[in-house]
Every structure is written in structure tokens, then in C-alpha cells.
Amino acid sequence: MAQTYRIGIDARFFRNSTGGIGRYTRELIDGIARLDTENEYFVFLTPADRDEWTLSQFNFTPVVVDAPHYSRAEQTTLLKSLNAHRLDLVHFLNFNHPLFYRRPFVTTLHDLTILHFPVATRSGKGSGIKFMMFKRVLEHALRGARQVIAISEHSAADAQATLGIPAAKISVVYEGHPEPKALPADSESRLRAFLGTDRPYFLFVSMWRGHKGILTLLQAFAEFKRASGLPHQLVMAGKADAAPPDVRAAIDEHPFRADVVTPGFVPDELLSALYTHANVFVMPSEYEGFGLPVLEALSYGTPTIVANNSSLPEVGGDAVLYFPTRDASALASRMHEIVADENLRARLQKAMPAQLAKFSWDRCAAETLQVYRDVLDRAK
Numbered sequence: 001m002a003q004t005y006r007i008g009i010d011a012r013f014f015r016n017s018t019g020g021i022g023r024y025t026r027e028l029i030d031g032i033a034r035l036d037t038e039n040e041y042f043v044f045l046t047p048a049d050r051d052e053w054t055l056s057q058f059n060f061t062p063v064v065v066d067a068p069h070y071s072r073a074e075q076t077t078l079l080k081s082l083n084a085h086r087l088d089l090v091h092f093l094n095f096n097h098p099l100f101y102r103r104p105f106v107t108t109l110h111d112l113t114i115l116h117f118p119v120a121t122r123s124g125k126g127s128g129i130k131f132m133m134f135k136r137v138l139e140h141a142l143r144g145a146r147q148v149i150a151i152s153e154h155s156a157a158d159a160q161a162t163l164g165i166p167a168a169k170i171s172v173v174y175e176g177h178p179e180p181k182a183l184p185a186d187s188e189s190r191l192r193a194f195l196g197t198d199r200p201y202f203l204f205v206s207m208w209r210g211h212k213g214i215l216t217l218l219q220a221f222a223e224f225k226r227a228s229g230l231p232h233q234l235v236m237a238g239k240a241d242a243a244p245p246d247v248r249a250a251i252d253e254h255p256f257r258a259d260v261v262t263p264g265f266v267p268d269e270l271l272s273a274l275y276t277h278a279n280v281f282v283m284p285s286e287y288e289g290f291g292l293p294v295l296e297a298l299s300y301g302t303p304t305i306v307a308n309n310s311s312l313p314e315v316g317g318d319a320v321l322y323f324p325t326r327d328a329s330a331l332a333s334r335m336h337e338i339v340a341d342e343n344l345r346a347r348l349q350k351a352m353p354a355q356l357a358k359f360s361w362d363r364c365a366a367e368t369l370q371v372y373r374d375v376l377d378r379a380k
Contacts, residue, residue: 008082013069043060148171154310204236211287
């Protein structure tokens with residue numbers, strides 16, 4: 001890009017509490033800031049996001065707009081602010097965007113969860129209308145974008161098969177893996193105090209939604225406990241209050257309820273210790289656009305079990321153990337196998353560095369910048 005452009009980034013998922021999309025948002029912006037000191041960037045944040053904004057680079061300007069995702073203000077207030085900044089290109093980091101924005105934009109596609117697992121959008125009064133609105137905004141984001149950035153080959157193929165988005169319009173840009181943080185000497189004692197346990201544990205880290213395989217995990221854990229007699233516990237990190245009623249009931253009625261630990265949202269300063277000291281990480285999800293927690297677990301050398309579906313084999317490669325999706329008995333067997341077999345754990349850990357090398361936040365930022373360049377060049 002020989003000339004200087006005004007580029008907008010919709011970063012309204014910037015804050016830590018937004019999970020995987022928030023991590024993507026923060027890492028991508030940091031990476032672009034390291035690579036591009038020529039173009040002028042306007043980063044759109046909600047007031048809650050602005051509280052966590054620390055970047056002071058001269059060509060990055062935070063713009064506070066009170067327009068939460070999925071709100072009416074997203075279609076009005078955000079639209080007005082975007083138009084006022086006369087941007088050459090906007091990057092919407094999720095499908096949420098104002099339907100009447102008419103200038104060039106790029107959209108990141110994380111997944112098509114709302115189409116394949118729409119239950120979460122169909123609860124409450126007016127749920128049918130809400131789902132149709134979500135679907136309309138999603139489809140417009142992908143069809144109206146000058147280019148779609150898919151975070152995995154699976155998401156790209158899903159968009160082609162489900163919505164007919166042309167392959168040429170989709171650029172696959174992988175997310176990166178976190179650099180392991182050095183842990184303070186008291187990290188394990190602090191973590192154990194937070195969890196309220198000093199026993200070995202299986203770890204689950206995710207949003208508590210129906211398609212995340214939580215019921216399968218709970219059933220598998222019960223089978224594992226009955227068959228093995230081992231002292232292991234199951235630590236389920238995340239906001240339990242967002243769980244569907246059947247998941248909450250399955251926890252309350254679990255035959256080993258005392259061994260199911262639900263600490264809620266884990267603060268960032270304890271997350272590294274949570275992965276590091278886990279005996280095994282388990283991701284039983286039935287569908288993922290990427291699966292960032294898998295890379296987090298691998299980056300800390302934690303033996304990992306994942307369901308064999310969607311993007312998870314892309315992300316896990318040969319460094320994880322797989323089980324058939326929704327097969328609780330198979331998962332229980334894998335849990336026992338990975339705990340009991342030291343050679344298996346060593347083999348998986350040996351494969352982790354090569355798998356992690358496929359994913360880099362610096363590469364993610366560089367490839368995203370190239371998408372910007374291509375779109376802007378075509379717009380001349």
C-alpha cells in the first residue's frame with residue numbers, strides 16, 4: 001500500500017471476558033500495530049473495552065461507541081460513527097455489523113454456530129425474530145464483504161457449502177498460539193486455593209453452551225471414576241450461569257458431584273497455571289470454528305483429548321488424542337488411557353512443538369494486512 005489509508009477495526013469484543021473472539025481481537029491488533037506504522041487506524045470499542053485498552057501507538061486511535069453487539073445501537077450508533085470517520089476499509093472482527101454500512105469492509109468468519117446450533121438464539125420472547133435477524137446479519141456480512149477471512153479451512157469450507165460463498169472470496173488466516181508465561185513460584189498454591197482442591201484434575205475451558213459437549217464430558221467422567229477408582233477431579237472453567245438447564249441439572253445430579261469443580265470465570269493471571277497444572281485437557285465440543293483452547297493447552301505441554309470433528313483435527317494434528325463425537329464411553333476410555341500410559345503422554349508432548357509452529361499471531365497479523373492490501377488495491 002504505497003498511499004496511506006484510513007482503516008477501521010471493529011474491536012467491540014476487545015475485553016478479556018469475551019473469550020476466544022476477545023483473544024483474537026487483542027492479538028490481531030497488537031500484531032498489526034507492530035507491522036504497520038504507515039496507515040491510520042481507528043479502533044472501535046465499547047466503554048467496557050476501552051477500560052482495558054493500553055495501546056499508545058501514534059497511528060492507532062481508540063473510538064468509544066456505546067453500541068454493544070446484537071443491539072439496536074449496533075445498527076444505528078455504530079453506523080453513524082463509522083460513516084463519520086470516512087474510512088477506506090473496515091474490518092469487522094465478527095459477523096456483527098450495521099446492515100446499512102456501504103463502504104468497503106472485510107469480515108472475519110469464526111464459525112456458523114448460529115446456523116448449525118441455533119438453540120441459544122431461540123430462547124425467550126421474540127426468539128424467532130432474533131434468530132432471523134442474526135441470520136440476516138451473518139449472511140449480509142459474508143456476502144457484502146469485499147473479502148472474508150476464515151480462521152480455519154473448516155470454516156471456509158462450511159461457508160461455501162452452507163451459504164454458497166465463493167472460494168475465491170475467502171482467505172484462510174489461522175489464529176496463533178499463546179506464548180507460555182513464566183509462572184511465579186507460588187502459582188500452584190494460588191491456583192489450588194482458588195480451585196479449593198489439591199488433587200489431579202481433568203480441565204475443561206469453554207463457554208457453557210449446548211454444543212460444547214458438556215453432557216458427554218460429564219457422563220464420561222462418571223464412567224471414568226467408576227472404572228478407575230482414581231482421585232482425579234473435573235475442573236470446568238467458565239460461566240456456569242450461562243449453561244442450559246439440562247447441563248446445570250447434570251452437574252447437580254452427577255454421581256461424583258463432589259469431584260466436579262466449577263470455579264467460574266478464571267482470571268487471566270491464573271489461566272496459565274490452570275493449564276500447566278492440569279493432568280489432562282479435554283475439549284469434547286461438537287463443533288468449532290477453530291478451537292483456540294486446544295492451542296493454549298498444547299503451548300503449556302498439557303496432554304489433550306478432543307472430539308474428532310469440524311476444525312479440531314486441523315488444530316490438534318498429531319499432538320492430541322481423539323474420540324468420536326458424543327461417544328461418552330469412548331471418551332472415558334481415552335481419559336483412562338492418557339492418564340495410565342506414560343509413553344502415550346510423552347509421544348503427544350513430543351509432537352506439540354511442530355503442531356504449534358503452524359500457528360503464529362505474527363503470521364496472522366501479516367496475512368490479515370495482506371488481505372487489506374489486496375482489497376484496497378482492487379478498490380483503486
